[in-house]
Amino acid sequence: MTDSPLSQAQFDAITDAAAHWCMRLHAPDCTVAERQAFEQWLDVHPLHLVEYQAMLEIWEVAGDLPRPESNIVPMVRHSRTSWRTFGMAAAVCALALPLAAYSGWNLGWLPNSYQHFEATDNVRQVTLKDGSQVELNLGSELTYSNYKDRRQVTLGKGEAFFSVSHDTSHPFVVKAAEGRIRVTGTTFNVWMYEDQVKVNLIEGSVLVSSNDDLPGDGLRLGPSMQASYRHGDYIPRISQTYDNDNSLAWRSGKLVLDDLALNEALPLINRYLENPLVIADNSTGAIRIGGIYNIKELNTLVTSLPKVLPVYLTRNKDGNPVLNSIPQQAPKS
Template sequence: MTEPPAGLDSRQAIDDQASAFVARLQGEIDEAGRQAIFAWVAADPRHAVAFARMEAAWEAGARLRACPPAIESQPANQDAPAPPLVSRRALVGGFVAATVVAGAATATWRYTRDVELYRTRLGERRIVTLSDGSRVHLNTASTIEVAMEKRRRRIHLVKGEALFEVAHDTARPFLVDAGSARLRAVGTAFNVRIRETLVELTVTEGVVAVAQGGGHALERAAPRIAAGDGAVIRSGAVAPTVLNPDLLRQRTAWQDGVIELDGETLPQAVEEFNRYRDHPIIVGDPRLANLRVGGRFEVDEADKFITALEGSFAVSAIPTADGSILLVVRS
């Protein structure tokens, strides 16, 4: 393959080159060719943005031509094998918004493997059974990419939260990439949640190894998190945490459609309910920032939470024109 040309400084030239590379990836191309394209994408943030934009445009056109019927999501209480919403070369444009670097990495991950995409809408939960028998519980507004290979099983948690029940297979380790974290398990169960600045790991069965330093290598010395414990991974740094039974149950209560609160601040509690709502609850008074709350609610019971809040504290809930709820100190 001819090396990608250098010196493409204008936006039009970069867009043209990105479009050409996306087109090449749709057909037959060898590994050297793919790596050359990925090197060009990673070389400049403008390249990554243009590549993601052109790939999204290409896929949108392909979907319009194909016009496939909609696929209904599998209810959360079913565990039959679920068809992927999108298969190889699935739409990537929406994933690139987080960061330019993440966009380039996602594109590279997508095109180097036979990938299937599963996702949930806001407020939806879903169970996906993978081809190896592993089960993935997806929480609200979550997305995973799955690549089942001969020597390993690869999962990319793009956003949101998932609990993995891993089928035992010592010949094929089960790897999960989430933010700056890489996790490895053989036969175990663990929960992974991507938060704004960190990744939260909770192990419910077995042992999970965590790569350190933001790299992808899982050395023998990598921290191993046992059942009942957890870890916080921030910028590749791993901080193991010991979880008491109540906190362990609280972190996984979403699988039962429940939000458990035990001394969280009001903004933290509101964040949990907003994960399932089209219109957010807003803490509109800084005097409420340190108010601590508790209780057990269904994920769709934000109204009951607000009623309890108004009945127990000097808080008023004010509906807004756009459907949001503003929480203020009652005067």
């Protein structure tokens, strides 16, 4: 291609090619020769990379597609292609081809709108396509997809405060780690670190499930209640929140640690660190910490901990800082 303006037909051809390469590079039988041909295709025009990266975002959405019902026959059969691979491939093609996209929407497989948001160094407020408001904490990332039968958010990492627009016929679902939170209209907060998730309900009600593959809609939370779960939990753990709960202090730029054991405090701290802290042993984890900290300055907390707690710092083989308790001297006889 030359540097002259591209025609609509040329744009469409690039989009189709990007969809093709996205499917082939994710296929288990993709060959070395195909990967080399893909690299050559990328070098032909700068727009090739742009379109391919856009297809990768669509592929992430397609990864959430349900299995087709048994009475739905795929247009193309291939002995080495699984239903899930077919579904994702169809999703990529469907978003490139309007007619197929319309069919995918009606089947509830494909969204008609998609948004991706990130918050890096500052808390960020965003508005979703349905009018819902979301506040993202530092280091957070989410995507929004509007399906025919649901509004779906995937919290990739971090923390978000949701004010969901009410729509009983169009539920709002947040996927976090292995679980999900289902609402119609309410206000709540979702915190996630690695495989740990905590949901705090402010207004309305939500249904929380610890595993998206489990039957049923999950456990119902009312106002001033919270649910938490992690990998392997069959049901979430439910507890009451109180007036002095500090879970939402991040919205004011603060992390409040209210006399917590280090093994409880570290997930809250590590959420903000590039190199997470590690606890050397159980005795170190039992040491308690308190205080109010600026969420933008938590890296300085790491070096200051030995000044306020009976601990010292070392490094493990991965380069992470390790907290070690200082052995207490036996009293002199």
